[in-house]
Amino acid sequence: MKAVGFMLAVSVFLAACGGGSDSSSEKPASEEVNLSDSTSELVPLRTYSAPQDTFGSVSMTMPMDGNITFIGAGVDVYIYDSGLNFVERNSTPFSRFQADLTAGEYLIEFSFWSSNARHVTAYSPQLMPxxxxxxxxxxxxxxxxxxxxxxxxxxxxxxxxxxxxxxxxxxxxxxxxxxxxxxxxxxxxxxxxxxxxxxxxxxxxxxxxxxxxxxxxxx
Structure with missing residues (x-):
């Protein structure tokens, strides 16, 4: 298990939400996000991707008890509490990972290990109604x-x-x-x-x- 402190810039592709003429449904452009920045917050519906054998992390605040779903491939997902105590991780191989969490602060670490597809998207009704x-x-x-x-x-x-x-x-x-x-x-x-x-x-x-x-x- 690698340490969670690091400097890594990864390519982040915002999820395209189709439909209608509303600007929020237009396909957004890619952007560079430094996941080592302690102010980086997990964004629901954002798809994270990075080079092989690299790591990235984001913080997350669960405002109430609930669940979070991760869907993707070629990525291991680790969840830590605010004291960096291990909470849960995905099984292998990973396609869908759901975790039940209590309200509080968390750190989510992504390990992009595959030589093929490497992407992960998260959604929680507690983070986006x-x-x-x-x-x-x-x-x-x-x-x-x-x-x-x-x-x-x-x-x-x-x-x-x-x-x-x-x-x-x-x-x-x-x-x-x-x-x-x-x-x-x-x-x-x-x-x-x-x-x-x-x-x-x-x-x-x-x-x-x-x-x-x-x-x-x-x-």
Missing amino acids: FNELLPLENKVYSSDVNKAEYYRFTPTTDTTLNHSGSGVNIAIYDSNMTLIEPLLNQKASPYGINAGNYVVELNYFSSNTKAISISSPAI
């Missing part, structure tokens, strides 16, 4: 880079969700981020779903084409 997620739309979602995106889906009646594409895994959670369906894209389309509040996760995992068409009569 469900109603602040962009709504799921009837459209084709695609990406040129490996990352994950999260959308809210709120059907008021029982409905179906249609999907067709490749290079993208779809997961469905309830609004508290309890996992309901880990690989919707491997289920037959259309997929029946009850009325309720859901978070839809799109994980653009492939090294090739990453595009999926999603539609529902409830959208």
Whole structure:
């Protein structure tokens, strides 16, 4: 285990949240962020990526008890409390990692180890409320880079969700981020779903084409 103090600049790609003409849904540009800066805070829906065999860390404040979900590949995630006591880490191999945390201050360390894809995105309803997620739309979602995106889906009646594409895994959670369906894209389309509040996760995992068409009569 490497020490958590270091100087490392990594490439950070902001997650593209598609849909509508609102400027918040436009694909943001990449930016350089120095993760050794003690003021760096974990940003929900931001996708972090870095060169192989490098480390980075961000601080995180959980305002109340809750969970956080990390999705990605080629990255190990370590969680420490404010006293740098080890709390939890992902299992190996890593695709989805969920941790239940009490309110408080944390340090999140990323170890970018893979020679292939190296990316991780985090979401917690305690850090970004469900109603602040962009709504799921009837459209084709695609990406040129490996990352994950999260959308809210709120059907008021029982409905179906249609999907067709490749290079993208779809997961469905309830609004508290309890996992309901880990690989919707491997289920037959259309997929029946009850009325309720859901978070839809799109994980653009492939090294090739990453595009999926999603539609529902409830959208």
